[in-house]
Amino acid sequence: MGRNETAHAPADDVSGDTEEFDPIGTLTLIGIYFTILVLSWVYIYYIEFLGRDLVVVG
Amino acid sequence: MSEAIEGDRTFVDKFPEEARIVRAALLSSFLALVIGAVLGIIQTLHRTDVARIIPSTDYYTVLTAHGVFMVISFTIFFLVGLFTWAVTRSLDRPLIDIRITWTWYAIMAVGMTMTGVSILAGFTDAIDMSADVLFTFYAPLQAHPMFYAGLAVFIVGSWIAGADYFRTWLAWKRENPGERIPLQTFMVLMTMAMWYIASSAVAASVLIFLLPWSLGLIDQVNPTLTRTLFWFFGHPVVYFWLMPAYLLWYTVLPKIAGGRLFSDPLARVVFVLFLLLSTPVGIHHQYLDPGIAEGFKFISMTNTMFLLLPSLLTAFTVVASVEYGARQRGGTGLLGWLTDLPWRKPEFTGMMLAGLMFAAGGFSGMVNAGMNINYMIHNTIWVPGHFHLTVGTAVALTFMAATYWIWPQISNKPIYSRAVGLFQVVLWFIGMALMSNAMHAQGIMGVPRRTAEPEYSGFEYATMFGGYEELNIQIAIGGTLLFVSTILFIGNLVLTMGNPKVSGLAETLPPALSGPDDAPRVLDNLRLWVAIAVTLVVLAYALPLAAIINRGGLLGPGVGTYPVWLAPGLDALANAATPPLAGDAWASLVEVVR
Amino acid sequence: MHIHAYEKLWLAASVLLILLLLGSVTYGAVGPGVAMVSDSEQPVDATALDEDERFSEPRVEQVGENEYAAYVVAFQFGFQPDPIVIPEDSTVTFYVTSRDVIHGFEVAGTNANTMVVPGEVSEITVETDEPTEYGLICNEYCGAGHHVMEGKVNVVSQAEYENQTSGGDGE
Numbered sequence: 048m049g050r051n052e053t054a055h056a057p058a059d060d061v062s063g064d065t066e067e068f069d070p071i072g073t074l075t076l077i078g079i080y081f082t083i084l085v086l087s088w089v090y091i092y093y094i095e096f097l098g099r100d101l102v103v104v105g
Numbered sequence: 106m107s108e109a110i111e112g113d114r115t116f117v118d119k120f121p122e123e124a125r126i127v128r129a130a131l132l133s134s135f136l137a138l139v140i141g142a143v144l145g146i147i148q149t150l151h152r153t154d155v156a157r158i159i160p161s162t163d164y165y166t167v168l169t170a171h172g173v174f175m176v177i178s179f180t181i182f183f184l185v186g187l188f189t190w191a192v193t194r195s196l197d198r199p200l201i202d203i204r205i206t207w208t209w210y211a212i213m214a215v216g217m218t219m220t221g222v223s224i225l226a227g228f229t230d231a232i233d234m235s236a237d238v239l240f241t242f243y244a245p246l247q248a249h250p251m252f253y254a255g256l257a258v259f260i261v262g263s264w265i266a267g268a269d270y271f272r273t274w275l276a277w278k279r280e281n282p283g284e285r286i287p288l289q290t291f292m293v294l295m296t297m298a299m300w301y302i303a304s305s306a307v308a309a310s311v312l313i314f315l316l317p318w319s320l321g322l323i324d325q326v327n328p329t330l331t332r333t334l335f336w337f338f339g340h341p342v343v344y345f346w347l348m349p350a351y352l353l354w355y356t357v358l359p360k361i362a363g364g365r366l367f368s369d370p371l372a373r374v375v376f377v378l379f380l381l382l383s384t385p386v387g388i389h390h391q392y393l394d395p396g397i398a399e400g401f402k403f404i405s406m407t408n409t410m411f412l413l414l415p416s417l418l419t420a421f422t423v424v425a426s427v428e429y430g431a432r433q434r435g436g437t438g439l440l441g442w443l444t445d446l447p448w449r450k451p452e453f454t455g456m457m458l459a460g461l462m463f464a465a466g467g468f469s470g471m472v473n474a475g476m477n478i479n480y481m482i483h484n485t486i487w488v489p490g491h492f493h494l495t496v497g498t499a500v501a502l503t504f505m506a507a508t509y510w511i512w513p514q515i516s517n518k519p520i521y522s523r524a525v526g527l528f529q530v531v532l533w534f535i536g537m538a539l540m541s542n543a544m545h546a547q548g549i550m551g552v553p554r555r556t557a558e559p560e561y562s563g564f565e566y567a568t569m570f571g572g573y574e575e576l577n578i579q580i581a582i583g584g585t586l587l588f589v590s591t592i593l594f595i596g597n598l599v600l601t602m603g604n605p606k607v608s609g610l611a612e613t614l615p616p617a618l619s620g621p622d623d624a625p626r627v628l629d630n631l632r633l634w635v636a637i638a639v640t641l642v643v644l645a646y647a648l649p650l651a652a653i654i655n656r657g658g659l660l661g662p663g664v665g666t667y668p669v670w671l672a673p674g675l676d677a678l679a680n681a682a683t684p685p686l687a688g689d690a691w692a693s694l695v696e697v698v699r
Numbered sequence: 700m701h702i703h704a705y706e707k708l709w710l711a712a713s714v715l716l717i718l719l720l721l722g723s724v725t726y727g728a729v730g731p732g733v734a735m736v737s738d739s740e741q742p743v744d745a746t747a748l749d750e751d752e753r754f755s756e757p758r759v760e761q762v763g764e765n766e767y768a769a770y771v772v773a774f775q776f777g778f779q780p781d782p783i784v785i786p787e788d789s790t791v792t793f794y795v796t797s798r799d800v801i802h803g804f805e806v807a808g809t810n811a812n813t814m815v816v817p818g819e820v821s822e823i824t825v826e827t828d829e830p831t832e833y834g835l836i837c838n839e840y841c842g843a844g845h846h847v848m849e850g851k852v853n854v855v856s857q858a859e860y861e862n863q864t865s866g867g868d869g870e
């Protein structure tokens with residue numbers, strides 16, 4: 048199968064080079080993202096939205 | 106990597122026929138992108154009152170064309186091109202019959218031309234044709250029949266494209282019994298399965314209601330029903346735009362970063378989740394519709410929120426794959442590895458910036474999904490602010506960036522200027538950051554979307570993160586940068602096409618760190634997932650649709666017909682204070698036309 | 700199937716985030732009592748609104764102690780009545796319908812916002828505060844003159860409100 052691109056590559060056995068890899072940088076980045084999401088949500092829902100005039104109550 | 110030796114033949118060397126159709130599809134897509142960008146800048150400068158070169162009544166012709174060309178032709182033509190490449194490449198076999206392939210391409214092109222002409226004809230009074238109904242075509246505003254007919258033809262073309270992929274996969278399966286479906290093909294098949302489910306509703310709405318109605322065969326339609334059928338399709342279509350970008354992020358981006366996909370099984374899980382959850386959520390576009398019970402809205406919201414999961418998982422998997430690449434290149438530290446990435450490659454930087462904007466769009470998307478907070482932003486310019494981050498950047502910028510990588514593969518021509526490419530993708534990012542940010546801010550102030558003149562005579566907007574005028578300037582500058590960026594992209598591509606062919610451009614895609622053997626076999630069971638998806642759709646829609654039909658009848662409670670193509674805009678304006686053209690007056694007009 | 704521990708952590712955080720979102724929306728509904736426009740009103744015949752008891756004469760009327768109903772018709776390209784005058788510190792229910800195409804009803808900068816679909820009546824109830832003049836805009840494209848479709852919602856003092864309704868052209 049070597050003649051082609053990696054057409055069948057996903058089916059190949061790749062255990063040879065799967066040394067354990069810990070994506071700690073990714074975890075850090077995504078942790079930051081999570082914090083931003085939560086803070087922005089709390090601001091926009093509880094302060095911006097619920098603080099506006101003419102809240103629809105019925 | 107060791108694949109270097111095997112990869113000396115490019116896609117076009119191996120599959121010249123398929124490469125030709127991929128190029129054709131991509132070029133159709135980019136043609137729509139350029140037209141869309143011209144319209145985009147016109148409307149940006151118009152609504153911000155920087156330059157008004159068209160009468161405001163024509164604004165809606167521009168907007169309809171911008172919407173349709175961008176999100177129907179630009180995205181979907183790119184999709185079929187990319188999917189044709191992905192299926193052929195990952196199965197390593199040609200499509201079963203290239204004539205069928207050209208047939209669907211032709212059908213799609215004809216359909217889009219019909220729709221496009223019917224929209225653009227709105228600019229001239231010489232032709233009695235117009236489709237100023239925007240890409241959502243809500244009845245009872247009525248477009249020229251050719252608008253609906255073209256859409257139906259286009260969708261049928263895309264169905265045949267899907268069948269082409271499925272049949273090619275089945276042929277491959279017979280040749281390779283017992284093998285796992287290659288990841289890219291898996292993604293294509295899942296996406297097309299979702300597309301069949303989603304587009305069935307809009308096809309039904311067009312063929313059963315809107316087209317016969319525009320031809321005068323039925324008198325009226327039920328606005329809530331056709332609206333609901335539109336959004337049955339209208340939300341999953343969002344994922345139809347997004348899935349090709351995901352395919353690129355999962356399978357191409359890691360390679361460009363110098364690494365490999367972190368987890369093949371998770372990628373499969375993500376696509377299964379999209380198939381299952383994309384459709385039973387459309388009612389979240391109707392949170393503020395009368396005539397739909399609050400309970401249905403709540404169910405739709407719950408499904409929508411869970412639809413966040415596959416995207417959040419994708420964020421992790423894709424970033425981890427990139428991090429792996431950086432570490433392979435010698436990157437160290439908690440975040441220091443970020444500097445070890447190939448930021449000079451336009452395909453890399455473009456896709457990464459697209460992903461970053463998608464993360465930002467994730468936030469405004471959460472707000473859009475939150476049922477009651479919809480009161481704050483529904484139909485304000487916040488919404489275009491949101492989807493220019495998602496489809497307008499996460500998708501569009503990924504497509505442009507990927508083109509810098511894929512075009513040499515399908516043409517054997519190196520990119521004319523990679524430096525300009527890099528500049529172009531960064532420019533898009535900056536332009537969109539400005540435009541979208543200001544749109545979000547204006548939206549919170551209550552500035553509506555889809556309007557030629559958002560300044561009103563009776564009141565002024567409150568200030569919020571900068572005044573209304575300031576934000577307009579930001580939008581105008583951002584839109585201009587986006588326009589320039591698009592022109593640079595197209596110019597670069599056209600010059601690339603003039604380049605001589607060379608050899609040695611071949612690229613390969615490495616297998617995943619955690620390969621498909623780690624993925625449970627059940628993931629590849631397409632029948633099962635489709636069955637569950639259909640069940641979920643029935644559960645989500647049977648009751649709401651029944652309730653809507655029960656309330657208003659199949660053809661609606663008494664509702665008139667408002668053809669935009671027979672009553673030129675100015676008449677309607679003149680009629681503003683008097684009762685509008687009623688259905689019977691319209692019927693007699695139809696008689697005259699016949 | 701092997702899933703990395705960090706990814707599991709992220710999965711858990713994601714589910715938590717989703718619960719926070721759903722929880723907030725639910726809190727909004729039961730705490731401050733935000734309610735959605737829904738199917739509470741019966742369909743009407745959009746082509747025969749002049750025969751409809753509520754919409755043949757769009758108006759604001761008192762329906763209870765400190766409770767008012769505003770019957771509003773949206774059309775290409777305006778709202779009736781215009782301005783919509785309502786008293787301060789009261790509970791006002793808007794009943795909005797369209798006599799032609801789909802429109803929007805958005806009191807600019809506030810949370811009063813709904814689609815207006817011909818054949819359906821959108822019912823939203825709000826509580827007014829001090830006297831303020833709000834802009835009212837149609838935020839759904841409704842034809843070539845969409846951008847001129849605007850109105851006003853004037854929250855006035857009780858005294859002024861009574862003045863308006865008793866004297867002049869009121870009922």
Ligand code: HEM
Pocket residue numbers: 141142143145146148149152168169171172175176179180239240241489493496497498501553554555556557583584585587588591
């Ligand atoms: C050249 C860059 C672009 C500019 C300057 C631009 C500008 C705009 C503006 C100002 C609007 C809002 C108009 C209004 O609501 O009144 C708009 C709407 C829209 N844009 Fe873009 N845009 C650009 C690119 C894109 C791309 C790449 C896509 C998608 C792939 C896209 C999809 C849309 C859609 C779907 C709408 C909504 C149409 C509607 O409301 O019916 N745009 N665009």
Ligand SMILES: [Cu+2]
Pocket residue numbers: 339340343387389390
């Ligand atoms: Cu949606």
Ligand SMILES: [Cu+2]
Pocket residue numbers: 802803837838839840841842845846848
């Ligand atoms: Cu309007």
